[in-house]
Amino acid sequence: MTRSGDSVVPNCRLAIAAFIVSLGGGFNFGYQLLITNSSENAFMQFLAASYSQLHNVKYRNDASEIVNLWGIILATFFWGATVGAFLIQVIAERLGRKIGIILSFCVQAASIIMAIASFYTNNYIMYAVSRAICGAAISVSIGIAPMFITECSPIRCRGTISLATAIMMQLALVVGAIVAMPQIWGQPHNWHRMYIFELALLVPAIVGTCFVKESPSFLASKGRNDEAVEAFAYYHGVRHREAETLLASEVSQFNTKSSGETPENFGLxxxxxxxxxxxxxxxxxxxxxxxxxxxxxxxxxxxxxxxxxxxxxxxxxxxxxxxxxxxxxxxxxxxxxxxxxxxxxxxxxxxxxxxxxxxxxxxxxxxxxxxxxxxxxxxxxxxxxxxxxxxxxxxxxxxxxxxxxxxxxxxxxxxxxxxxxxxxxxxxxxxxxxxxxx
Missing domain, CATH: 1.20.1250.20 (MFS general substrate transporter like domains)
Incomplete structure (x- = not known):
């Protein structure tokens, strides 16, 4: 039997887990960045119409006021992402990697539903709020998901499997560029379908993440040793007894190295x-x-x-x-x-x-x-x-x-x-x- 860590090819369970968590993390990050750029004209028309309805002031969709306001709305995603980044440590350590990912996916889903609702209510303020919330949730996702994948992976295939986030992000750029075309959904009357599509992909990711196991490293750090051994065997593709030996070795090494030390933050x-x-x-x-x-x-x-x-x-x-x-x-x-x-x-x-x-x-x-x-x-x-x-x-x-x-x-x-x-x-x-x- 191949010993854990001897092959650079991840086992099927680890690959599926990496795909699922990257679908809601890296994919949604790339998708959100792309769709507003490729279909900007549709969103500008929505913004001009919504602003006129809410404030009784009419502007052309290319007016400087609308252009500047649209820039602010785009920036709300990154403002939310910055806030979300400060939540990564709290969520990852208190709730765990798996629950943290599920929570971030659920908040993303809520923000996407809000974006769809803003289309039907013609409310640009609701849309801006949805972007800020989505940015915060995605920030948590792309912070915890790569950490989760790294902790679940055997050392020898860690680099290969950790490419999942980047691969899904690049795939999202391709998909986003296609669906945001004016010939597809990049029009004022149907841009909400881009968000419906995103939600349709996110729901299976939420369900799938519920069935993957928690990071064995996190479980071991919390003293949940039986669960840690089970998760280690699950992701590394080894027998339960071998998992106990390998995990004990890793934990012992960590304790020896960290004893008496303060961990540092390395920093087309x-x-x-x-x-x-x-x-x-x-x-x-x-x-x-x-x-x-x-x-x-x-x-x-x-x-x-x-x-x-x-x-x-x-x-x-x-x-x-x-x-x-x-x-x-x-x-x-x-x-x-x-x-x-x-x-x-x-x-x-x-x-x-x-x-x-x-x-x-x-x-x-x-x-x-x-x-x-x-x-x-x-x-x-x-x-x-x-x-x-x-x-x-x-x-x-x-x-x-x-x-x-x-x-x-x-x-x-x-x-x-x-x-x-x-x-x-x-x-x-x-x-x-x-x-x-x-």
Missing amino acids: FSIFKFGVILSSIFIEKYGRRSLLLATFTLLAAFNVIIFACMLLFETHQSALLGYGVVVAIGLFNLIFSAGPCPIAFFITGELVSQGARAAACTWVIVLLNLMRSIVLVIYNPIENLLGGPLAYFVLFFPPCVICVVLIYYYLPETKGKTAEEAADDTKNLPKLCGKSKE
């Missing part, structure tokens, strides 16, 4: 999908650190190429330069989805031990939403000040360089290691990372 849609497929091939072969260093270096190089093509295109208006920008952006997306995009969703769980994992995931999601909000706020002013090409370069090139430096000096390899083993490896990193941590 087909192209995207193809990139995630490439990542599934490379992630276990080359490891997280090497893949991130290579992809971020390439992203920095392609940012320079994109900047140069955009700058030259403004001057020469050459079709060849325009095609160059398109190709460079396509390759940029391919590289991004092969490295940073999928790894970012699970590496926190690999770096941080059980006691601090929920807190670390909280701050990762907070930072994600904070950076997204900042870029949305400052991009237009910077573009007006510096021009499109230079604004792009200033906002996107430096972060890639900073990431390369931080990864090289501070990020240990986590492939095939526990969080404690990865932490021990930090003393072997290049000297500029500081003194060895004893």
